[in-house]
Amino acid sequence: MDDGYCGLGFYSFQKEEFVLMFYLDHRLTIIIGAYGSGKSEISVNMALSQRKALPEKKLLIADLDIVNPFYRSSDCAAVLEKAGVRLVTPLYAGSNVDAPVLPPDMYVIFDDKSYQGVFDIGGEDMGALVLGSLKKRIEGTDAVIYMAVNSLRPFTSDAEQIAVMTNELSAAAGFKIDGYLNNTNLLEETTAEMVAEGEARILEASAFTGVPLIANCVMEGVEIPDGLLKTNELFRMERRIHYAY
Numbered sequence: 001m002d003d004g005y006c007g008l009g010f011y012s013f014q015k016e017e018f019v020l021m022f023y024l025d026h027r028l029t030i031i032i033g034a035y036g037s038g039k040s041e042i043s044v045n046m047a048l049s050q051r052k053a054l055p056e057k058k059l060l061i062a063d064l065d066i067v068n069p070f071y072r073s074s075d076c077a078a079v080l081e082k083a084g085v086r087l088v089t090p091l092y093a094g095s096n097v098d099a100p101v102l103p104p105d106m107y108v109i110f111d112d113k114s115y116q117g118v119f120d121i122g123g124e125d126m127g128a129l130v131l132g133s134l135k136k137r138i139e140g141t142d143a144v145i146y147m148a149v150n151s152l153r154p155f156t157s158d159a160e161q162i163a164v165m166t167n168e169l170s171a172a173a174g175f176k177i178d179g180y181l182n183n184t185n186l187l188e189e190t191t192a193e194m195v196a197e198g199e200a201r202i203l204e205a206s207a208f209t210g211v212p213l214i215a216n217c218v219m220e221g222v223e224i225p226d227g228l229l230k231t232n233e234l235f236r237m238e239r240r241i242h243y244a245y
Contacts, residue, residue, distance in 0.1 A: 021049075023118075024053055024054070025144065026143055027109070027113070028116070028118075028141050028142065028143040029046060029117075030118075030145045031146055032128055032169055032173070033149060033150075034149075034156050036150060037148040037150045039148045041241050042148050043061060044061065045238065045240060046118050047080065048085065048238075048240075050085075051083045051085055058086070059115070060106075060109055060115050060118070061085055061087055061118045062087075062105075062119050063089045064090070064102065064119055064122070065121070065122025079240065090103055107137070110137045110141055129172050131145070131172075131173035131175060132175075135175070144178045144179070145177050146180070147165075148180075149180055149181065149182060149183060149205075150185060150198070151201045152184055152186055152194065159201050159202075160205075162201065162209075163205045166205065166211060177209075178214075179211060179213065179214035180205075180206065180211055180212070180213045181214055182195065182202050182215070183198075185218075185219065192224050192225060195222065195229065196228050198216075199216055199229055215231060215235045216233070216234050218235070220238055220239075
C-alpha cells in the first residue's frame with residue numbers, strides 16, 4: 001500500500017508510523033538566517049522533499065538574495081529541473097552585473113494558488129528587508145518563516161547571539177519568525193554531538209524569544225543515536241551545494 005499524506009505529515013504504511021513533515025504544512029515556506037547558516041542547502045533539499053511527497057504539485061523555489069547574486073543553488077539547477085521544480089533566480093544572477101533585481105517570476109506563488117514553494121532569503125538584514133517589501137503579498141498567503149541556525153558560525157554561537165539575530169531579522173522583515181531550524185554543522189566534519197549541542201543552544205534561545213525549534217536538519221551519513229535529540233522532527237538532507245573557495 002502507498003504511503004499517504006495526512007496534512008501535518010505522512011503516514012508510512014510500510015513502517016506503520018506517522019512521519020512529521022513540517023515543510024508540507026504551508027503553501028509558501030520562507031527560509032532566512034545569518035550568513036553561513038545553510039539557508040540555500042535547506043531550501044533546495046526542502047523543495048526536492050516536497051517533490052517526493054507531492055509528485056503532482058506545481059513547485060517553485062526562488063532565490064531572493066539581492067546582496068550576493070551568485071546563487072549557490074544554481075549548482076542544483078539541473079537537479080531541480082529534472083525533479084520538475086521551477087527555479088527562479090534574481091535578474092543578472094551569476095553575472096558580473098552588480099544590480100540584482102527581484103525576479104518577476106517569483107510572484108507566481110502569490111498569484112497562482114496551485115503552486116507551492118520555497119523562498120531562500122539571503123543577505124541577513126538586507127535580505128529580510130525584501131520580505132518587508134512583500135509584506136502585503138505574504139500576509140495574504142498561507143506562508144511560514146523559518147530561521148536557519150548554525151551555532152558553529154559567528155554571530156549565532158550561543159543563545160544570546162541567536163536571540164539578537166532573531167530580533168534583528170524579525171525587525172528588518174517586519175514579521176515574526178515562526179520557528180528555528182537547527183542546521184548546526186561543520187560540513188563533512190559534523191558529528192551527532194555537534195547537532196545536539198546546537199539544538200541545546202537554540203532551545204535556550206527559544207526560551208528568550210518564544211520562537212520554537214521546528215526541526216533538526218542533518219546531512220545523510222551523520223548517525224544520530226536514539227534519544228540524543230529532544231526535538232521530534234529530523235530533516236535528513238543530501239549535500240547539494242558545493243562551495244568554491
